[in-house]
Amino acid sequence: MKILVVGSGAREHTICWKLKQSRKVSKLYCAPGNAGIGQIAEIVHIKADNLVEITEFSAENKIDLVVVGPEGPLVGGLVDMLKEKGIRAFGPVKKGARLEGSKSYSKDFMQKYNIPTARYEVFTDSAKALESLKDFEVPVVVKADGLAAGKGVLICETKEDAKEAIKSIIDQKQFGEAGDTVVIEEFLDGTETSLLCFVDGKSIVPMESARDYKKAYDGDMGLNTGGMGNFSPNPIYTQKLNAYIEENIIARTLNGFKEEGIDFCGVLFIGLMIKGDQAKVLEYNTRFGDPETESVLPRLESDLVDIMEKCIDGNLSSDDLKWKEEKSVTVIIASGGYPEEYKKGFEITGLDQVDEDIVVFHGGTTLKDGKVVTDGGRVLAVSALGNTLEEARERVYKNIPKIHFSNMQYRTDIAKL
Template sequence: MKILVVGGGAREHTICWKLNQSNMVTKIYCAPGNAGISQIAKCVDIKAEDIEKITDFSVDNNIDMVVVGPEGPLVDGLVDILMEKGIKAFGPSKKGARLEGSKSYSKDFMKKYNIPTAKYETYIDSKKALEGLHNFTTPIVIKADGLAAGKGVLICETINEAKDAINSIMRDKQFGEAGNTVVIEEFLNGIETSLLCFVNGKDIIPMESARDYKKAYDNDKGLNTGGMGCFSPNPIYTESLKKYIKENILDTTLNGFIEENMDFKGILFIGLMITGDEAKVLEYNTRFGDPETEVVLPRLKSDLCKVMEKTIDGTLTLKDLQWTEMHSTTVVLASGGYPDNYEKGKEITGLDLVDEDVIVFHGGTKLSEGKILTDGGRVLAVTALGDTIEEARNKVYKNIEKIKFDKMEYRKDIAKL
């Protein structure tokens, strides 16, 4: 099979890396890709958001399957367009991707189908939103309704912070048109966990659990980011919790898919807040998470290409997913200043010194005159497996010491249990 992977981050590098292990795959293209991806796939100079060029490329090059990594093209209906052209596409339709594309729609979906989640209110008028703050106690969560590259959720400790957040999102357009509507939400206490699932149109099949670290700095300080590290499995995910999640979240979500005639096929990422043996949904995403992908896919023993094909065909079962018992950890190396202002074009050295059993997934990188340079906020994701979480963690941090670029930053407390 000839496969085109859409996207250019560490998530897409991980997908390409895993697909490259399949005997079914003869050629991998990636649009636009990055420096790391170029070592295992043919990078194509097409932006992930350029649906027309991606479609034309897929048709012209007889692509057998397109795997859509980022949320933007999914929300814009890339899968629908490709399927109309007779090309298999891995990812939900535009209708299904709306669960991520609109936080207000997503929250209304949860409310309608009795899926446990935080109390919330939605506003399209900033003045009314400011007045609505008084219906909540601090801390308060303010969310831009649309896509904001993982940065559209602000946790405010005071009413004044929340007012500033609303003005920044709705009046100053910090996240552009994504902030035309805001969701004000109660803050949930507990332990956050991530659950990635394959959805075949009639079943939601969970993958192994993971825990993401959203804040920029150690001890969960600083701004929210796209994710600074992750580990899998998450020990909080007990059998009783799995049972609760299946009955109260997975089954009710699936019922919603059926009632809404969504025909959802692809990935459902569920962000959960855990308290005891119960959970509430923080958010739905409709694609692989980043950096969750970097710890979950390395633990998958099954052929990812076959899994994706069966997902599209509606035949995937739980038995098709085989996992290693090993633990995995990833730590993101970021450009100084991320997620605010940061510089690009810094040379990365030491990648050739990393141990063979450690994988470095490239996020924001590019090749220039034979050198690998930084080209984004989250630059690399250093991943290792071990018999214990401590072993995996120690491998990662030992190898990070070998990698250098100017103003490199990373959290020192990932997977520190």
């Protein structure tokens, strides 16, 4: 099979790495890829948001399967365009991707189908949004409605912070058109967990659980990021909690898909807040999470190509997913200053010095004069397996000092339970 992966982050590097293990793959492409992906796949110099050129390339090169990594192309309708050309694609069509593309639509979907979530209100007018703050306790959550690269969710500790957040999103266009609408939510207390699921249009099959660390600095301090680390499985995910989630979240979500006529094929990422043996949905994403993918896929024993094909054909079962007993830990190495301003172009050294049981997935990297240099905020994802979380964690943090680039930053408390 000839497979094209769309995207350029550590998530896409991990997907390529896992697909490469399949005997079914004869040729692997990635558009636009990065320095690490270029070591295992042929780079196609087309940006992920250039939907027309990606579709044309897939048709001209007789691609058997297109795997769409980022949310932007999904929300933009890339899968719809590929299907029109008769090209098999793994990822939801535009109608399904809207669950991530619009937070207000997503919240309305949850409310309509009685899926547990935080109380919320939606606004397009900043004055009305500011007035509504009297109905919320602090902390309060202010969200840009559209896609904002994982940075459009602001947790405000005071009413003044919330007012500034509303003004910056709606009036000052901090996130551009993504902030034309804002969602104000009650703050949910508890422990966050990530649940990625394969969906074949008829069923939702959960993968192994994981936990993401959103804040930039140790102790969950600083601004929200796209994710600074992850581990899998999440020990909070008990059998009792699993039963609650299956009945109250997964089954109701699937019912919503059927009622709304959403033919969903791909990955549904359910962000959850856990308290006791119950859970509420923080958000839906309609693709593999990042950095969840870097922790979850290394634990997958099954052939990823088989799973994706069964999702497209509508015949996936839970028996198709086999998992390693080992635990995994991933730590993100970021550019200094991320998630705000940061510089690019620093040479990365030491990647050839890490231990054999370490996998370094490239996020924001590129090649310049034959050297790997930084090219983004989240630069590398350092992942390891271990018999325990502690063992996997120790392996990761033992190897990070071997890697170097100017102004690198990372959290030192990932998976420190």
